[in-house]
Amino acid sequence: MLDEVATDIMITQVSDSLYTQLIKTYGGNLPSSEPHSLDEIRKQAFERFKSAGFPTVKQEDWKYTNVQPLVNRQHYVLDAETLSSDDLSLDKAVIPGLDAYRVVMVDGRYNAKLSTAADIHGLSIMPIDQAFDRLCFAKYFAEYADKTDNPFVALNTALFTSGLFIEVGKNVQLQKPIHVIHVASAMKPLFAQVRNLYVISTFAEAEIIESFITDEGAAHNLNNTVSEVVVRESAKLQHYYLQVAGAQGNYLNHTEVYQEKHSLYNHYNCTFPGAAFVRNNINVRLGDSEVESHLYGVTLTAGNQLVDNHTIVDHREPHCESYEWYKNITQDTSTAVFNGKIFVRPDAQKTNAFQQNNNMLIGEKSAVYTKPQLEIFADDVKCSHGCTIGQFDNEALFYLRARGISEAQARVLLVHAFAFDVTSRFANATVREYVEHLVEQGLKAG
Numbered sequence: 001m002l003d004e005v006a007t008d009i010m011i012t013q014v015s016d017s018l019y020t021q022l023i024k025t026y027g028g029n030l031p032s033s034e035p036h037s038l039d040e041i042r043k044q045a046f047e048r049f050k051s052a053g054f055p056t057v058k059q060e061d062w063k064y065t066n067v068q069p070l071v072n073r074q075h076y077v078l079d080a081e082t083l084s085s086d087d088l089s090l091d092k093a094v095i096p097g098l099d100a101y102r103v104v105m106v107d108g109r110y111n112a113k114l115s116t117a118a119d120i121h122g123l124s125i126m127p128i129d130q131a132f133d134r135l136c137f138a139k140y141f142a143e144y145a146d147k148t149d150n151p152f153v154a155l156n157t158a159l160f161t162s163g164l165f166i167e168v169g170k171n172v173q174l175q176k177p178i179h180v181i182h183v184a185s186a187m188k189p190l191f192a193q194v195r196n197l198y199v200i201s202t203f204a205e206a207e208i209i210e211s212f213i214t215d216e217g218a219a220h221n222l223n224n225t226v227s228e229v230v231v232r233e234s235a236k237l238q239h240y241y242l243q244v245a246g247a248q249g250n251y252l253n254h255t256e257v258y259q260e261k262h263s264l265y266n267h268y269n270c271t272f273p274g275a276a277f278v279r280n281n282i283n284v285r286l287g288d289s290e291v292e293s294h295l296y297g298v299t300l301t302a303g304n305q306l307v308d309n310h311t312i313v314d315h316r317e318p319h320c321e322s323y324e325w326y327k328n329i330t331q332d333t334s335t336a337v338f339n340g341k342i343f344v345r346p347d348a349q350k351t352n353a354f355q356q357n358n359n360m361l362i363g364e365k366s367a368v369y370t371k372p373q374l375e376i377f378a379d380d381v382k383c384s385h386g387c388t389i390g391q392f393d394n395e396a397l398f399y400l401r402a403r404g405i406s407e408a409q410a411r412v413l414l415v416h417a418f419a420f421d422v423t424s425r426f427a428n429a430t431v432r433e434y435v436e437h438l439v440e441q442g443l444k445a446g
Helices: 004-010 018-025 036-052 135-140 151-159 394-401 407-423 429-445
Strands: 011-014 075-078 101-106 109-111 123-127 162-168 178-184 190-200 205-214 221-231 236-243 249-259 264-271 277-286 292-301 306-315 321-330 335-344 352-361 367-376 382-391
Touching: 036 151, 101 123, 101 162, 109 123, 109 162, 135 190, 135 221, 151 190, 151 221, 151 249, 162 205, 178 190, 178 221, 190 205, 190 236, 205 249, 221 236, 221 264, 236 429, 249 264, 264 277, 264 429, 277 292, 292 306, 292 335, 292 407, 292 429, 306 321, 306 352, 321 335, 321 367, 321 407, 335 352, 335 382, 352 367, 352 407, 367 382, 394 407, 407 429
Parallel strands: 075 190, 101 178, 162 190, 178 205, 190 221, 205 236, 221 249, 236 264, 249 277, 264 292, 277 306, 292 321, 306 335, 321 352, 335 367, 352 382
Antiparallel strands: 011 075, 101 109, 123 162
């Protein structure tokens, strides 16, 4: 955990509205040794952010997700010289039975002492500010994410001070997953801007598992993270998000994926009771022919949580396939939002696209807002989408209880059965068992 006295030196207070203070202090916390090209990218991004401002509920994509209470409270901003602590417990991120290369990010900063993924042939892992001179950084940074109209992406591009760079070399097939553990630890309210770039080179294969946790004693934190993922020709990536942070956590995650010919990208997005606010934007651009993508999601909410998953699958070229299935289970007074868009561009003939969202409301005062969308501009395609919203099947519950199963266990069994369509598709059996355990644990908590 960051030392409280040192924290006063290493971070800058942001009071008033966050927007006003960011405008006033722009440039004050940025390193002066960056390439000129990055400096220009930052300036253009900040102009876009100033023009747009923070989104409001009047905008369709933020209709059910009000960020104003978050951006109007006092925060501190980490500067470029901030160091992270080594005195942390990573127990909350442990996945039983998982053998993986470990990468630890503390408040967005790479911690080498807690990490084990070093000196692996064909694998480069480093803080993002050490990757500025890489050819692939210049080629891919801000190339895709910054084409979106998300103001948080523009803000992140302009002001990020930390993050992670991963490159898997050509023809490299990693023998173990990369487990990235994001730890929120600051003892004062923190606004963190983290930028990640992952490049999976041609014919490479990798698995990246990202866990989000909160250290004991950590204060309220707001995390604005942008991750750009490039899956090059004939490469394969299995990518997991496991959100198990504490109630102090508030997360704005934007993930932009670009795929080249014959590539495969699978994303598994899981959120459990804990973090007060989670907004995931996951955009997948199928930029060439013969590309395949799968997006799976399981969300279990409790208390007053709000979890919002917005996805875009953009078919740009012919003979591509995408498959998306999200399931939400809401308890207490929590809220889940799903907004999924599939675009099929005029050149994307022979597209095969599927999207499904199923929702189970356990809490009588919980809410689900869902909006699956298809926009098709090609005529030779196979596309479908749909959604369902329901509650517990009381007859099934009665059936199980009549056979001697307790009500609590019966509920667990029914929720497991509901989530099975998604969890059964997880490529990593160890992660699948862990997620199923978190579902059971989250129901008990709820």
